């Protein structure tokens with residue numbers, strides 16, 4: 001395995017919109033090359049989708065890699081498949097996996113045609129200079145429109161119709177042609193055995209016994225067991241204790257040569273030491289780091305609290321262990337008068353957040369509440385700039401004493417692919433979420449079912465809550481959506497606070513755009529009015545921006561005599577009543593002079609939209 005000549009190695013990825021069949025095709029390739037046995041009929045567990053949550057949701061979260069041997073015209077090729085995740089939140093993982101490849105299979109579902117992510121992944125691959133092999137999947141289905149979709153691929157990607165390979169990843173039809181094309185069209189990797197060692201770290205996972213396991217692509221030289229290596233990024237030194245290829249499980253080898261892709265274990269204890277995109281080289285040799293290194297950046301933040309505050313230590317431990325396997329989650333401590341001790345987590349996007357919460361619940365049996373997501377804002381003061389991702393820390397911009405010059409919010413370039421009948425709906429949706437620079441063009445030549453790609457810029461804050469759900473429901477499920485980071489722009493954002501009996505409640509603060517302050521303020525005081533139990537006195541519930549009250553409701557005083565039931569009866573009954581009262585008092589959170597049941601808080605926070 002380790003002695004493969006470089007010109008017989010091919011490193012490639014499958015890139016596609018979600019559900020277009022990447023994992024199914026990967027399975028078929030592994031089967032055809034004899035890397036795994038044939039699946040039994042009816043068993044649909046994909047080898048490369050490992051995590052339970054991935055299987056449940058049918059999406060790939062973490063990239064997996066596998067090597068296979070393919071015989072063609074008497075030659076034995078080593079094909080390294082680098083699997084990429086299929087969701088916008090993980091664009092960075094796609095990009096870094098592609099750094100280890102020379103080619104990519106661009107897979108498009110022949111029943112659905114090109115979708116938003118087909119276009120974005122195509123551009124990432126193109127920018128990296130990869131050889132792209134267009135593949136049309138699901139041709140076994142009666143509703144497939146292979147000619148139409150192939151024509152779409154020609155006009156959108158500028159590829160040759162003759163290069164498109166029609167397949168059914170499900171039945172295996174045409175898949176042999178894909179293997180042939182990989183060998184014929186994708187160039188072998190570069191790099192020489194005599195070069196100094198240069199390895200790109202493109203993924204990592206955590207093993208309880210061996211520590212961090214990194215996936216590397218050897219771009220020059222040979223890596224051997226026992227080698228002393230050093231990270232360009234951290235300058236930390238390690239000894240390689242084990243290495244090998246994924247076939248599809250780990251298979252130890254004595255070395256990894258130029259062009260090879262494999263795993264290494266090297267006494268790295270903390271997963272935070274394994275920087276994706278880092279270059280590893282041998283101690284004593286100096287090399288130019290591989291360009292394109294950038295640390296991952298959290299774009300969505302939320303607070304996470306245990307339902308029962310006694311569970312905090314357990315929750316913290318669980319989060320710690322989970323982040324060992326998913327380094328892209330940022331963690332810090334946070335506490336709130338209303339919710340007690342918790343953590344503030346930063347995620348790449350909302351799906352990433354959902355997946356993390358589900359893993360926490362599945363793997364650690366933790367009952368948690370996650371507060372509404374907030375994006376990181378830039379607060380520009382006269383003398384400095386701060387990044388604020390927690391409403392509690394957001395300054396009151398209406399108070400000149402705070403010397404805030406400007407607030408900037410993160411924006412994204414969004415693209416939506418949708419049948420033309422839904423164009424009006426989609427434009428309305430975008431406008432109601434503060435879209436700018438709206439533009440559209442046709443993907444197909446014409447026809448009643450012609451599809452359109454709509455592009456615009458949107459504030460990230462507008463898409464982190466329910467934008468995706470609205471997009472799906474208002475397009476009857478036909479629209480697909482993708483976005484990429486487009487930096488920051490000045491924006492009129494304000495901090496809204498809520499007052500109960502004239503006292504502000506920290507945990508309820510949120511950041512809103514000025515244009516939405518009335519609407520949001522009114523909706524929230526109404527909601528609070530519903531969930532807060534009546535007190536012995538009248539309680540005003542107010543939404544405020546700075547000192548300005550933008551909405552108000554009044555909770556009238558409780559009239560019933562609650563102690564009435566206590567007169568007469570047995571002593572034990574009274575005692576029981578007192579105990580019950582004590583118990584429920586324990587659960588109450590005293591905010592200002594108001595007692596609030598914790599559940600009321602959770603109710604509010606669960607649905608709060610920032």
Ligand SMILES: Nc1nc2c(ncn2[C@@H]2O[C@H](COP(=O)(O)OP(=O)(O)OP(=O)(O)O)[C@@H](O)[C@H]2O)c(=O)[nH]1
Pocket residue numbers: 016017018019020021022023024025058059060085086087137138139140141167168169170171
């Ligand atoms: N009929 C038919 N169904 C297919 C074919 N290829 C994949 N599918 C089905 O399409 C669905 C999605 O396939 P996956 O392989 O999970 O898609 P994916 O692109 O890996 O999805 P992500 O990992 O979430 O990006 C599954 O239900 C597959 O069984 C095909 O050629 N024909």
